[in-house]
Amino acid sequence: MMGMIARAGGELTPCAEDADVIVVNTCSFIESAQQESVNTILEMAGHKTAGKAKRLVVAGCLVERFRDQIRKDIPEVDAVVGTGELEQILAAAGLNGGAIHRATSPSPLVVLPSRPEGDARAKQGRFSRDAWDGGVSDLPNYLYDEATPRVLATPHYRAYIKIAEGCDHPCTFCIIPQLRGQFRSRRFESVIAEAERLARTGVREITLIGQDTTCYGEDLGLKDGLALLLGKLALIEELRWVRFLYAYPNKITGRLLETIAGNPKICPYMDVPLQHASASVLKRMKRGGGSDVFLRSIAKMRRVIPDLTLRTSFIVGFPGETEKEFVELCDFVREAEFDWMGAFSYSDQEGAGAFDLPKKLSPREIEARRKHLMTIQRQISRRKKKALVGKSFDLLLEGESEETDLLLEGRTAMHAPEIDGKVWVNEFPEEMEPRIGDFYRCQITEAHDYDLVAKVVA
Ligand code: SF4
Numbered sequence: 001m002m003g004m005i006a007r008a009g010g011e012l013t014p015c016a017e018d019a020d021v022i023v024v025n026t027c028s029f030i031e032s033a034q035q036e037s038v039n040t041i042l043e044m045a046g047h048k049t050a051g052k053a054k055r056l057v058v059a060g061c062l063v064e065r066f067r068d069q070i071r072k073d074i075p076e077v078d079a080v081v082g083t084g085e086l087e088q089i090l091a092a093a094g095l096n097g098g099a100i101h102r103a104t105s106p107s108p109l110v111v112l113p114s115r116p117e118g119d120a121r122a123k124q125g126r127f128s129r130d131a132w133d134g135g136v137s138d139l140p141n142y143l144y145d146e147a148t149p150r151v152l153a154t155p156h157y158r159a160y161i162k163i164a165e166g167c168d169h170p171c172t173f174c175i176i177p178q179l180r181g182q183f184r185s186r187r188f189e190s191v192i193a194e195a196e197r198l199a200r201t202g203v204r205e206i207t208l209i210g211q212d213t214t215c216y217g218e219d220l221g222l223k224d225g226l227a228l229l230l231g232k233l234a235l236i237e238e239l240r241w242v243r244f245l246y247a248y249p250n251k252i253t254g255r256l257l258e259t260i261a262g263n264p265k266i267c268p269y270m271d272v273p274l275q276h277a278s279a280s281v282l283k284r285m286k287r288g289g290g291s292d293v294f295l296r297s298i299a300k301m302r303r304v305i306p307d308l309t310l311r312t313s314f315i316v317g318f319p320g321e322t323e324k325e326f327v328e329l330c331d332f333v334r335e336a337e338f339d340w341m342g343a344f345s346y347s348d349q350e351g352a353g354a355f356d357l358p359k360k361l362s363p364r365e366i367e368a369r370r371k372h373l374m375t376i377q378r379q380i381s382r383r384k385k386k387a388l389v390g391k392s393f394d395l396l397l398e399g400e401s402e403e404t405d406l407l408l409e410g411r412t413a414m415h416a417p418e419i420d421g422k423v424w425v426n427e428f429p430e431e432m433e434p435r436i437g438d439f440y441r442c443q444i445t446e447a448h449d450y451d452l453v454a455k456v457v458a
Contacts, residue, residue, distance in 0.1 A: 021054065023093065024057070025060045028061035028066075057093060061083060084142040115215070126170060139181040155399075160209050161207070161209070172357070173318065188225070188228070188232075192229075203239070204238065241396070245271045250289065252272070269416060270305075272311070276318065276325075278321075310339050311339060314343050315345075316329075316366060317346040317370070393454075396438075420450075422450075441456070442456050
């Protein structure tokens with residue numbers, strides 16, 4: 001949307017006070033995200049009633065979920081733009097000479113290839129929004145391509161590339177398939193062309209994203225599409241690091257692991273959200289698997305990629321989660337020894353399969369379990385970070401530390417942008433003038449629970 005606005009002559013500003021048009025891009029994944037989105041819209045509405053702004057546009061997933069309600073309950077909102085209607089941002093911002101388009105019509109029908117799983121899930125009603133009140137437009141089918149203008153919201157040396165959109169999985173706690181639509185991959189050549197263009201403009205680290213990157217290419221008839229894509233991206237000379245996020249556990253193939261292991265530019269880093277470890281909870285989540293299966297596949301990942309950094313996340317307090325099932329999760333976390341781990345409290349979502357499940361846990365119990373799990377992980381993390389002291393890594397220097405301007409901050413291949421711990425840098429060789437966005441060789445000198453301290457050695 002920023003790229004389209006800039007191309008149409010709009011000037012972008014991060015300051016709401018300076019803006020003529022304010023665009024709030026929203027999330028609707030869980031209740032706290034919905035609340036945060038609503039709070040931001042209300043705050044921005046204040047800039048319209050008492051400030052310079054003339055228009056307020058709400059975009060993103062909250063629009064897919066509460067389209068009519070936003071228009072009805074927040075009259076300051078001039079236009080809404082769903083996740084499948086991105087091109088309408090220009091009309092919504094009043095930039096193509098027309099009046100504000102009241103974006104309620106469905107986006108034009110684009111027939112995309114699909115996966116048999118996706119078609120089957122559609123028949124089962126996976127993408128149905130019937131349980132939701134209010135008018136909603138057709139399911140989004142938008143996909144950007146290499147010709148779509150982009151303005152990076154990230155620093156000049158790193159970029160995210162979305163390689164696929166939507167999701168066909170049946171996870172019962174999740175409404176993302178209803179918000180984002182059926183799984184669809186961007187064309188292989190389109191992703192490569194975008195990465196090459198970004199690399200030419202100075203990007204050195206690419207992070208591939210999608211709701212499920214490991215399904216990439218299945219709808220295009222590609223086998224091991226993600227592995228092929230990573231291999232090809234690693235050939236782009238200017239790129240230094242290529243990584244991907246959000247692997248679905250049973251979609252990780254031997255070829256993918258070997259591609260990561262065999263290519264120094266592909267970060268030996270995997271983010272595999274497992275969501276739980278108890279087979280009975282995973283069954284109720286409609287995800288499958290269990291601690292034994294997961295431990296075996298983690299062992300394989302570590303065997304093929306010996307220097308692997310493994311991140312996962314869990315949902316705690318899923319409806320009916322018994323004490324025994326929770327203990328199983330805790331035991332699993334102790335045994336698996338993840339490098340990074342997130343724990344999220346279960347959040348009830350109307351329209352998700354789990355919404356109608358019995359035996360909901362109290363928020364207090366859920367929070368107590370979440371804290372307990374994080375305490376276990378903190379100890380594991382402390383131990384693992386300590387073992388890194390004295391070792392050397394490549395480090396991407398990112399700027400002043402958010403904690404103190406006396407320290408600089410960076411990341412190694414073990415740290416995905418914006419999510420993992422930090423590496424504080426407190427020492428450089430005397431003659432060196434550190435430059436943001438450059439790579440250095442560093443040695444770890446100190447370790448905290450999650451963060452590291454390092455000195456640059458070359
Ligand atoms: S795979 Fe991820 S996005 Fe897809 S339904 Fe499951 S939790 Fe949601």
